[in-house]
Amino acid sequence: MKQAPPAPEAFWVRYGWLLAAVWIIFLIYPINALATSGVDAPRKIVGFGLIGVFAAIYLIAFYRYSGHMGREPNGMVVLHFALLIAVALAGVPLLGVNTLSFGPFIISFSAYLMSARWMWWTSALTFGTAVAVAVVGNLLSELLFLICLLLVLIIANAVNATLIRRSIAADALHQNYTILSEQERMARDVHDVLGHSLTAVSLKAELAERLLDADVEKAREELRQIRALTQEALDSIRTTVGGLRRTTLQEELRSVRAALQDAGVAAVVTGDAESLDPVRSRALSWVLRESVTNVLRHAHATTCWIHISPDALSIEDDGDSLAGHHEGHGMRGMRERARMAGANCEIGASEHGGTRVGLQWG
Known part of the structure; x- marks a missing residue:
């Protein structure tokens, strides 16, 4: 039998977490904000620890669950997503408005590891929160870059995630077609092998039956040939199913x-x-x-x-x-x-x- 084609999400499973890791560089914003803030050293340590935990959860989730791209999220994916939100919210007292710097990671997580519905809801809530904080706190100039970044990221993630989902669906469809083609090939092979062999066996059985009363030796020879034909048919079926018949x-x-x-x-x-x-x-x-x-x-x-x-x-x-x-x-x-x-x-x-x-x- 032909070797099964590779899983359609194989590339994303192997290298998706590396692509996600590139975006860790944007954590420089909350790190810098915390380092230049006036909070005391113990609180800074706690803040850096929260940022490190956030990054670890993000990378571990992509490393373990990249293969869930294009599917409904399972319980573990939702759990990691909830932990990301919890860690981000825990950083509000220390980071203030800079907590919004976690937004691009949360949006990307929902886009690539969760369903399209989760992606749109998460993107809308994150972007809406950033705009609301900027307007209410009169911080539009300070948060303008982040808001623009979130908008560009939402559009880019939506396009990329849609293309990836369609690619996975197309590959899965092609894989199903390959399996069906292989099944049809095997059905034809079995039909051809059994059709010919059973026809020959039937003819020889009829001949042997006619010879039983007239020539026992010839009838016995026909029966020996029937046995040989059945063995040949069995061998042919085995090799056909194995895709080895030539x-x-x-x-x-x-x-x-x-x-x-x-x-x-x-x-x-x-x-x-x-x-x-x-x-x-x-x-x-x-x-x-x-x-x-x-x-x-x-x-x-x-x-x-x-x-x-x-x-x-x-x-x-x-x-x-x-x-x-x-x-x-x-x-x-x-x-x-x-x-x-x-x-x-x-x-x-x-x-x-x-x-x-x-x-x-x-």
Whole structure:
């Protein structure tokens, strides 16, 4: 099976906290305000301690929970957010209006670690508080830079957070599509393997049943071949599920000729299967398997013509045509395999009266 693609938020999980750490430089404003204030040394120590605790909570939260970007916040994220608010409020008696310097960190926390709803509410409340303090306290000139910084940060965070969320959603959608494609591939592989093998087993079982009264030794030989076919089918299923199956056209050609012979259908093969490159050989082998399985199941044919060339494959029969029949899973699978291999698959009427399946490159 193919290795699962990396998680869409892998980059943010690994390096998001480093991007957050860059903004720690803005804590220079409350540090400078506290250092130049007239409070005594013990209170300054407490104030510096609160700033350090604030920075630690901020960085630890980004380090641990960056992978929550684009999701509803869990309890631990909300707890860290509440601690940030509590530490900021505890600094009001020491920092005064400079407590608003914690605003950019609180806004960024809500933008990147919480949902869009939290981001907008937090941004609005923080910005509104800063404007209110500036107007009421007549501190517009002192806080103008911070207010402008908060406004720019709100816009930048909104844009970045929206882009990141959309990118994560797009990557998640692509990952789901990859998983569905892999599941469809496995379904086609299992269908092709079991369809052919069970058809051959059914034919041999019927032949063995007819031979029981006439030729016991031949019936026993058919039963031995049935056992071998079932074992081969089991092996094929295991390798198919593991994504390791690499059937070549030569191998498949030997298998389908034997199956046609057991069913009493003459096989006319032209062309050289060994001259094909591995990629085309594998694609052709699956189409050959499915086509011959359909001949054995539905066509009631007496002859099957198989023509192989370096850039094409055709399988025709003289049995029942497809007129009036809907295209089933097997035919859709053949078209899909051809498309994935860069070829075109055409299914229609044969000049021999039955059905023709043609695979063509170029």
